[in-house]
Amino acid sequence: MTDWINVILQGVLVGGLYAMFAAGLSLIFGVMRLVNIAHGDLIVLAAYVALVTTEALGIGPLVSLIIVVPLMAVIGYALQRLILNRTLGEDLLPPLLVTFGLSVIIQNGLLALFTADSRKLQAGDIEVATFKLLEGVYVGILPLLQFAVAIAVIAALQFVFYRTALGRAFRATADSPPVAQLMGLDNRHVFGLAMALSLAVVAIAGVFLAIRADFDPSIGPARLIFGFEAVIIGGLGSMWGTFAGGIVLGVAQAIGAHINPGWQILAGHIAFLIILAVRPEGLFPRIRA
Amino acid sequence: MSESPLLFVRDLDAFYGDFQALFGLSMEVRAGEAVAVIGANGAGKSTLLKSIAGLLPARPDAIDFDGAHIGGMPAHAVAARGIALVPEGRGLFASLSVEENLLIGGQLKRPGPWSLQRIYELFPALGERRHFPSTALSGGQQQMVAISRGLMSNPKLLLCDEISLGLAPIIVRDIYARLPAILGEGISLVLVEQDIVQALKATQRVYCLQEGRVALSGAAKELTREAIAAAYFGV
Numbered sequence: 001m002t003d004w005i006n007v008i009l010q011g012v013l014v015g016g017l018y019a020m021f022a023a024g025l026s027l028i029f030g031v032m033r034l035v036n037i038a039h040g041d042l043i044v045l046a047a048y049v050a051l052v053t054t055e056a057l058g059i060g061p062l063v064s065l066i067i068v069v070p071l072m073a074v075i076g077y078a079l080q081r082l083i084l085n086r087t088l089g090e091d092l093l094p095p096l097l098v099t100f101g102l103s104v105i106i107q108n109g110l111l112a113l114f115t116a117d118s119r120k121l122q123a124g125d126i127e128v129a130t131f132k133l134l135e136g137v138y139v140g141i142l143p144l145l146q147f148a149v150a151i152a153v154i155a156a157l158q159f160v161f162y163r164t165a166l167g168r169a170f171r172a173t174a175d176s177p178p179v180a181q182l183m184g185l186d187n188r189h190v191f192g193l194a195m196a197l198s199l200a201v202v203a204i205a206g207v208f209l210a211i212r213a214d215f216d217p218s219i220g221p222a223r224l225i226f227g228f229e230a231v232i233i234g235g236l237g238s239m240w241g242t243f244a245g246g247i248v249l250g251v252a253q254a255i256g257a258h259i260n261p262g263w264q265i266l267a268g269h270i271a272f273l274i275i276l277a278v279r280p281e282g283l284f285p286r287i288r289a
Numbered sequence: 290m291s292e293s294p295l296l297f298v299r300d301l302d303a304f305y306g307d308f309q310a311l312f313g314l315s316m317e318v319r320a321g322e323a324v325a326v327i328g329a330n331g332a333g334k335s336t337l338l339k340s341i342a343g344l345l346p347a348r349p350d351a352i353d354f355d356g357a358h359i360g361g362m363p364a365h366a367v368a369a370r371g372i373a374l375v376p377e378g379r380g381l382f383a384s385l386s387v388e389e390n391l392l393i394g395g396q397l398k399r400p401g402p403w404s405l406q407r408i409y410e411l412f413p414a415l416g417e418r419r420h421f422p423s424t425a426l427s428g429g430q431q432q433m434v435a436i437s438r439g440l441m442s443n444p445k446l447l448l449c450d451e452i453s454l455g456l457a458p459i460i461v462r463d464i465y466a467r468l469p470a471i472l473g474e475g476i477s478l479v480l481v482e483q484d485i486v487q488a489l490k491a492t493q494r495v496y497c498l499q500e501g502r503v504a505l506s507g508a509a510k511e512l513t514r515e516a517i518a519a520a521y522f523g524v
Contacts, residue, residue, distance in 0.1 A: 181364035
């Protein structure tokens with residue numbers, strides 16, 4: 001019994017990470033109808049940026065967030081203004097193709113710079129620290145921290161979206177770009193800020209990913225799929241739905257892995273397909289704050 | 290020396306792809322003046338407003354506003370200079386509440402008389418429904434939100450595209466009854482209208498467009514029904 005409690009608990013905690021993968025993806029799609037195929041590779045890029053930062057400055061990965069988050073946000077803004085804004089229009093295909101190209105470029109760029117060797121961020125003692133929740137049920141401090149950060153990230157995004165002038169600008173521009181311009185909003189700038197926010201979340205997700213497990217330049221696309229699945233399971237347009245989607249995916253994978261270690265990823269995909277078949281609009285579609 | 294007009298449109302052409310919608314159109318609006326633009330469907334009235342507001346490309350010197358060439362400027366820059374367009378069909382932000390729509394209108398933070406409080410005094414119905422989704426309001430109230438959202442940027446020039454469209458006559462009269470309070474703040478107004486009677490009552494001068502050209506212009510009180518009918522239908 002405690003065995004299963006452990007499994008589900010681990011799944012829930014990993015789900016927080018998946019929710020962070022998904023949140024940035026969902027934000028960008030919501031604001032500008034852009035499907036960012038390079039999202040997973042940007043997560044891996046953030047992990048390498050953190051690797052370089054920790055090695056160059058001799059700081060821990062969690063402290064490196066102070067540098068990695070703003071840096072990724074700046075990269076996001078520049079990426080949007082210089083490249084992605086040019087692809088937006090009536091047609092959904094150009095941004096899809098361009099971000100696909102970006103994905104290939106990031107993967108191969110990282111491969112050239114860092115080789116295909118697996119790397120990992122070392123967070124020190126916190127990685128193995130645990131506390132006893134019940135008899136036989138232990139919770140890692142790091143997964144718990146990751147989960148708490150995920151909740152904070154989702155709550156912050158929800159707050160920005162529904163309680164701030166920036167969020168109003170995001171929603172207005174998503175509703176009608178031409179009318180938003182009549183209100184004095186420069187769409188190119190608003191989209192740039194949305195991508196900056198998305199990549200700030202990507203930075204946090206990337207660092208936790210890299211502390212948790214080995215990474216190499218090729219693992220981005222799988223993170224993209226997890227992100228997509230979490231968004232769809234949760235329902236488009238709802239941040240807390242995305243969070244729930246991440247947890248469903250995490251638990252499904254944990255259960256799959258417990259039955260047979262080879263079934264981890266498969267179990268996640270099956271859960272995704274079942275929800276797509278039974279509730280194609282997702283668990284919590286479009287809840288207004 | 291006569292004072293130069295606030296808005297001066299000079300020899301403006303406008304295109305949708307290969308289709309030309311305006312042909313060398315010229316018009317002017319003086320400070321504090323209310324001007325009506327009338328004409329049949331497809332005469333180019335909305336195109337004219339979109340060109341002024343920066344939603345369609347134009348030659349830089351084709352549109353002068355407040356002493357500067359603004360032709361072809363992006364819409365957000367035109368808005369920052371003090372032109373607000375109330376778009377045809379209202380164009381409210383559906384995922385924003387009434388008050389959020391107004392706040393977006395005011396996000397340029399141009400100084401002036403209009404604030405949320407002033408808007409709610411002018412249209413009390415909006416104050417009562419400030420937290421409603423904008424789409425939950427009646428058509429007339431939605432039009433009030435659209436006009437108010439334009440006013441929130443404290444523009445020097447307000448462009449209104451068919452504010453009577455799809456509304457019951459009694460509602461239209463109600464909205465037009467508030468125009469004097471708006472004009473009293475020294476704002477200039479361009480009204481594009483199908484409802485000629487309302488338009489002539491509310492404005493001092495009229496331009497009648499026909500197939501992308503000015504067919505007739507003059508003081509609202511002096512134009513005869515026959516002259517307008519001739520310019521309207523091109524007979």
